[in-house]
Amino acid sequence: MIKGLELNIMNLTEMTDELRTEVREFIKQELVAGSFIPQCDSWLGGNSLEFTRKLGQRGWLGMTWPKQYGGHERSALERYIVTEELLAAGAPVAMHWIGDRQSGPLLLRYGSERQKNEIVPLLARGEAFFAIGLSEPDSGSDLASVSTSAKKVDGGWLLNGSKVWTSGAHHAHYMMALCRTDKTDKKHDGLSQLIIDLSAHGVIVRPIRLMTGEHHFNEVILEDVFVPDDMVVGEVGNGWKQSMAELAYERSGPERFLSTLPLLIELVRVLQQQELNERNTIAIGGIIARLITLREMSLGVAGLLEKGITPDVTAALVKDLGTQFESQITEVTRLLVNTSHLPSRIATLYAEAILHSPGFTLRGGTTEILRGIIAKGVGIR
Numbered sequence: 001m002i003k004g005l006e007l008n009i010m011n012l013t014e015m016t017d018e019l020r021t022e023v024r025e026f027i028k029q030e031l032v033a034g035s036f037i038p039q040c041d042s043w044l045g046g047n048s049l050e051f052t053r054k055l056g057q058r059g060w061l062g063m064t065w066p067k068q069y070g071g072h073e074r075s076a077l078e079r080y081i082v083t084e085e086l087l088a089a090g091a092p093v094a095m096h097w098i099g100d101r102q103s104g105p106l107l108l109r110y111g112s113e114r115q116k117n118e119i120v121p122l123l124a125r126g127e128a129f130f131a132i133g134l135s136e137p138d139s140g141s142d143l144a145s146v147s148t149s150a151k152k153v154d155g156g157w158l159l160n161g162s163k164v165w166t167s168g169a170h171h172a173h174y175m176m177a178l179c180r181t182d183k184t185d186k187k188h189d190g191l192s193q194l195i196i197d198l199s200a201h202g203v204i205v206r207p208i209r210l211m212t213g214e215h216h217f218n219e220v221i222l223e224d225v226f227v228p229d230d231m232v233v234g235e236v237g238n239g240w241k242q243s244m245a246e247l248a249y250e251r252s253g254p255e256r257f258l259s260t261l262p263l264l265i266e267l268v269r270v271l272q273q274q275e276l277n278e279r280n281t282i283a284i285g286g287i288i289a290r291l292i293t294l295r296e297m298s299l300g301v302a303g304l305l306e307k308g309i310t311p312d313v314t315a316a317l318v319k320d321l322g323t324q325f326e327s328q329i330t331e332v333t334r335l336l337v338n339t340s341h342l343p344s345r346i347a348t349l350y351a352e353a354i355l356h357s358p359g360f361t362l363r364g365g366t367t368e369i370l371r372g373i374i375a376k377g378v379g380i381r
Contacts, residue, residue: 016081023085026058030091038090038262040352043255044167044216044359046092052126055086055093061100062124064306065108070121076306080299084254090262090349094168094216099123102249103130103176105305106193110234110242115195119174131169132250133177133196133220134243137162144187144240148179148222150194156228157181157194159202162221169205169218172198177222178243181236191239195231196222212355248305248315257294257322259356260329263349267333270346283332287325294322316373327357 039046055061063079065071086093104123107115122128139145148161175196182190202225208217234242271280297318304311330353
């Protein structure tokens, strides 16, 4: 049961086996070369421009996108395989993560031809990166209460406000920002999405550091930032619907339950060096059973997204259960081994998981908000 942990349980077809083997061999070569050290939460904290460029050269960015816009027209399942193998290995994928996961697909769905032709190919090559401009200092979890405003001026929009918890804004080229372009009685109306050039005049990026000193999050201050008309995404006033579609991409991926998988893999290796007792076997078996279930759910959402369906409720459910699972791996580690006398490798991963865990149930929507979405979706009032 335990020996199959490293995602061998997830092989699906002969076609995908070949790709999975290719990705694993690439990861093995990179580990031997010392190009990265596996870490927990690598999709948030693992920044390596060189590694991202290598993925782009191999065609592992923008995998499902049209070739016309720099993509590779591969299946959602193939992309899923590459994604989960990189996450399971704790590879440094944070640089391109947001652009590949949601900004690119959003532009392909709602963007103009100019945006598709000029920006999307850069994302597929790993030459441009996005940040997400949704949360604001005074909005809490009420996304529709955003106060960042865009005033119409000649040739574009003048933007004022601030965004917070913007992962990777310090190295991103663009930020996809939700802002208010019209004041209405209904707070979900009058919102639009604008692409902000983060090098533009009036943009200030301030770091928000974790207790470890790590720098992933930022506050982005916007003071009279000019955004040209051709950087509006989709229709003016359609921002809420578009943002919900974007969040479906964000909430349902394997990163929502694989952030701490490197710790689980290392835990199993440590336990294998000891005598496996019934308690350990049951605990690990329960974790793996939940992992398989979450993966099946996440794959289902990926299939719906590929068909152009926006599965808000299902995506919220995967994110809620997935982030609980990530913390459960940390708790199981604490229960099964003496954390005060851990070997150095698992001790590092355990510390990373503990220090990053407060963000698991916050980023991408808090647990309370997600459960509200689920309740409404199934008709609970």
